[in-house]
Amino acid sequence: MTSRGLFSKSMLGFGFVFLYVPILSMIFYSFNNSRLVTVWDSANSPTLKWYARLFDDSQVLSAAWLSIQVAAMTATGAVILGTLAGLVLSRFGPFKGRAFLQGLTTAPLVMPEVITGLSMLLLFVTLEQLLNAAFGWQFDRGVMTITIAHITFTMAYVTVVVQSRLASFDDSLEEAALDLGARPARVFFRITVPLILPAILSGWLLAFTLSWDDLVVTQFVSGPGSNTLPMVIFSRVRLGVSPVVNALATIMVLIVALGVILSAILMRRQEQRRKREEQMAASG
Amino acid sequence: MKLATARMSRAAPGRLGPVWTFLFRYGPPRWTEYVLRNWSGQRLVIAVPYLWLLVFFLVPFLIVLKISFAEFSPLGRPPYEPVFQWLEEGALQIKLLIGSYVYLFNEPLYVSSWIYSVKVALISTLLCLCLGYPMAYAIARATPTYRNVFLMLVILPFWTSFLLRVYAWIGLLKTDGVINNFLLWLGIIDEPMSMLYTSFAVYIGIVYSYLPFMILPLYSNLEKHDNTLLEAASDLGAGPIKSFMRITLPLSFPGIVAGSLLVFIPAVGEYVIPSLLGRTDQLMVAKLLSDEFFLNRDWPKASAVAIAMLMLLVVPIMIFQHFQNKELQANRR
Numbered sequence: 001m002t003s004r005g006l007f008s009k010s011m012l013g014f015g016f017v018f019l020y021v022p023i024l025s026m027i028f029y030s031f032n033n034s035r036l037v038t039v040w041d042s043a044n045s046p047t048l049k050w051y052a053r054l055f056d057d058s059q060v061l062s063a064a065w066l067s068i069q070v071a072a073m074t075a076t077g078a079v080i081l082g083t084l085a086g087l088v089l090s091r092f093g094p095f096k097g098r099a100f101l102q103g104l105t106t107a108p109l110v111m112p113e114v115i116t117g118l119s120m121l122l123l124f125v126t127l128e129q130l131l132n133a134a135f136g137w138q139f140d141r142g143v144m145t146i147t148i149a150h151i152t153f154t155m156a157y158v159t160v161v162v163q164s165r166l167a168s169f170d171d172s173l174e175e176a177a178l179d180l181g182a183r184p185a186r187v188f189f190r191i192t193v194p195l196i197l198p199a200i201l202s203g204w205l206l207a208f209t210l211s212w213d214d215l216v217v218t219q220f221v222s223g224p225g226s227n228t229l230p231m232v233i234f235s236r237v238r239l240g241v242s243p244v245v246n247a248l249a250t251i252m253v254l255i256v257a258l259g260v261i262l263s264a265i266l267m268r269r270q271e272q273r274r275k276r277e278e279q280m281a282a283s284g
Numbered sequence: 285m286k287l288a289t290a291r292m293s294r295a296a297p298g299r300l301g302p303v304w305t306f307l308f309r310y311g312p313p314r315w316t317e318y319v320l321r322n323w324s325g326q327r328l329v330i331a332v333p334y335l336w337l338l339v340f341f342l343v344p345f346l347i348v349l350k351i352s353f354a355e356f357s358p359l360g361r362p363p364y365e366p367v368f369q370w371l372e373e374g375a376l377q378i379k380l381l382i383g384s385y386v387y388l389f390n391e392p393l394y395v396s397s398w399i400y401s402v403k404v405a406l407i408s409t410l411l412c413l414c415l416g417y418p419m420a421y422a423i424a425r426a427t428p429t430y431r432n433v434f435l436m437l438v439i440l441p442f443w444t445s446f447l448l449r450v451y452a453w454i455g456l457l458k459t460d461g462v463i464n465n466f467l468l469w470l471g472i473i474d475e476p477m478s479m480l481y482t483s484f485a486v487y488i489g490i491v492y493s494y495l496p497f498m499i500l501p502l503y504s505n506l507e508k509h510d511n512t513l514l515e516a517a518s519d520l521g522a523g524p525i526k527s528f529m530r531i532t533l534p535l536s537f538p539g540i541v542a543g544s545l546l547v548f549i550p551a552v553g554e555y556v557i558p559s560l561l562g563r564t565d566q567l568m569v570a571k572l573l574s575d576e577f578f579l580n581r582d583w584p585k586a587s588a589v590a591i592a593m594l595m596l597l598v599v600p601i602m603i604f605q606h607f608q609n610k611e612l613q614a615n616r617r
Contacts, residue, residue, distance in 0.1 A: 019438070021456075022452035022453055026452040036460065038455050082333075084329055104337040107601070108341060114555055114570040114573050115348075115573075119344030119348045152341055213447065219574075230445070233445075234556070256444045
């Protein structure tokens with residue numbers, strides 16, 4: 001028993017080293033003066049030179065702004081559609097085509113990105129031609145097409161999160177509200193949404209992150225002039241390391257770490273408050 | 285508005301002619317009224333995500349399928365010749381060109397990259413399982429406080445950019461990179477090893493990026509195990525290895541399948557990791573698809589690659605969905 005415990009524990013330690021050494025080394029070398037990144041220039045380091053370069057880099061900054069816009073729109077759209085799909089799948093009982101909808105929502109989760117990207121692009125090209133033939137409308141591929149493609153593959157994640165949250169409690173509250181005469185839409189907004197709010201929030205964050213990160217699908221569906229941040233990063237690191245990218249990575253890791261720590265503190269506080277309330281309820 | 289109507293009526297005899305006739309006959313007021321009267325709210329709620337997925341997920345695949353049977357035109361863009369065509373005698377002609385598919389399985393470059401992709405995905409999945417299983421096991425056996433910390437540590441890298449995490453390995457693996465410098469400094473090696481742009485680098489990249497997908501399903505399975513079974517086994521005289529092989533391992537089989545498929549399926553179609561870390565003389569299928577599309581502008585061949593990749597992955601995807609549905613039903617109970 002103990003030898004097995006020792007083995008799995010040391011593998012756990014090794015796994016964490018494996019997971020975190022690359023990130024830490026990337027942060028460490030962002031303060032290196034040398035352009036070679038991994039050759040430490042001890043005479044002139046640590047330096048904030050690359051951070052200054054980063055904030056002068058208009059290509060990176062405008063790409064980051066575009067990515068934020070796309071990710072925010074994607075997350076909002078994906079949350080709306082994904083919540084509806086999750087609600088339909090877990091609350092509407094059996095209906096014609098339910099299994100098909102379940103398949104459609106889980107398939108994007110495991111679909112290789114190149115296939116999604118190619119098929120979305122071919123759809124947009126076809127739509128372009130049809131709309132042009134029918135109305136004479138023209139549209140360019142850009143923010144709009146990127147957002148639609150991102151919503152399509154991120155809504156699957158939101159659906160799974162919402163569906164498993166809805167499956168974790170029964171619908172007695174909703175039924176009670178319906179029995180008391182509330183209309184379905186009111187029940188949804190007053191009962192269901194507050195109950196699944198944590199799932200909706202984490203779904204939004206998940207969709208935002210996935211969209212912010214996506215390279216492959218975006219490369220297919222973006223048009224000329226709409227370069228998102230991952231596209232800019234990819235074109236720079238394709239041929240090797242770049243110190244500015246290290247600085248950018250450090251900032252992004254810090255933001256994520258801060259967010260995770262903050263949410264952990266918030267969750268802990270909420271839990272403590274709940275415990276206190278439970279105690280008060282028990283004693284009073 | 286007037287302009288649009290004029291253009292519409294001019295376009296009416298075209299391909300969309302019947303649609304416009306229908307829309308004008310049952311103009312907007314009528315069919316919206318019909319929808320509102322006959323569709324209860326529930327149906328509308330079902331229709332919204334359904335329609336979105338049909339239009340933006342299913343229809344695109346049909347288009348890919350159609351174009352994969354078309355003929356290569358050097359301009360790249362469609363219109364390609366329609367697959368279905370009404371001949372003058374009223375017969376339906378179906379014209380499928382399988383040239384792209386024949387090419388796919390005869391061209392040595394293609395065949396070798398199919399084999400290479402599956403090989404890379406299999407080896408990486410196996411490595412991921414070897415590292416992920418003990419990690420998930422240790423997390424499931426830890427005390428609740430540690431357990432949450434460990435889980436957070438596993439998930440945390442997932443929230444930081446995938447591209448940047450792959451990029452980090454360039455700095456570690458390259459010839460004057462961190463690992464080589466460290467080993468040289470220790471005196472273990474005399475000259476730097478070339479690790480970047482090899483298959484080894486791709487395995488590392490895939491294991492690194494997909495490790496959370498392996499650990500989480502395994503953890504959620506291992507956590508549910510009943511400890512009394514192991515106690516009973518040890519009371520009856522089974523050693524730790526035997527009780528692991530006979531009890532824990534078989535019970536965790538669904539977790540192993542789910543985790544392995546979550547790694548294997550995206551690994552076959554992986555694009556970013558081999559482009560940044562992998563061999564330049566041996567492509568993986570995803571890179572082939574994107575080269576065929578962006579460099580050669582050969583849309584039919586790129587589409588045929590996509591369809592073939594889908595066919596290859598359809599069985600693992602079905603198995604995954606089967607387990608996923610089972611899991612959801614188990615949670616409901």
